[in-house]
Amino acid sequence: MEPKQVMEMFNKRPRIGTLSTANKDGDVNVAIFGSPQMTDENTVVMGIGDNRSLSYLRENPKAVFIVMEPGKTPMDWKGCRVYLAVDRIQDQGEMLDSIRAKIAEAVGEGAAKMIHAAVRFKVTEVRDLIAAP
Numbered sequence: 001m002e003p004k005q006v007m008e009m010f011n012k013r014p015r016i017g018t019l020s021t022a023n024k025d026g027d028v029n030v031a032i033f034g035s036p037q038m039t040d041e042n043t044v045v046m047g048i049g050d051n052r053s054l055s056y057l058r059e060n061p062k063a064v065f066i067v068m069e070p071g072k073t074p075m076d077w078k079g080c081r082v083y084l085a086v087d088r089i090q091d092q093g094e095m096l097d098s099i100r101a102k103i104a105e106a107v108g109e110g111a112a113k114m115i116h117a118a119v120r121f122k123v124t125e126v127r128d129l130i131a132a133p
Helices: 003-011 052-059 095-107 109-113
Strands: 017-022 028-033 037-042 043-048 063-070 079-089 117-128
Touching: 003 037, 003 063, 003 079, 017 052, 028 052, 043 052, 043 079, 043 095, 052 079, 052 117, 079 095, 095 109, 095 117
Parallel strands: none
Antiparallel strands: 017 028, 017 063, 037 043, 043 117, 063 079, 079 117
16 A cells, blocks of 8 residues: 555544554554544554553553454455554643644544543555455
């Protein structure tokens, strides 16, 4: 998938994707997120609550975000797996304020108040949703 296509799919609204994380001991977590934005082909930003995903990212900076669009059969589904590495986690500051404002505008103040941190990731790899043999 070309970088432009990845960005278009990643930033399409409405859409939901999953963020997979693991802690330092290898315990895994997966959670549904709607807020991540790919700001360029190498960077993803997202707002995150004070939850297991954030805790795991503080221990292990690697994650995967999956975006998918259903098709008639699984082989018709569109999507990609975006492999990420934490670049920065901010509990205060401009990046967090900006993400909260965008979330408040999109889904309301209640959702924005649930955001505890802003996370900026570097994209380390992109793979198709369903890899060809």
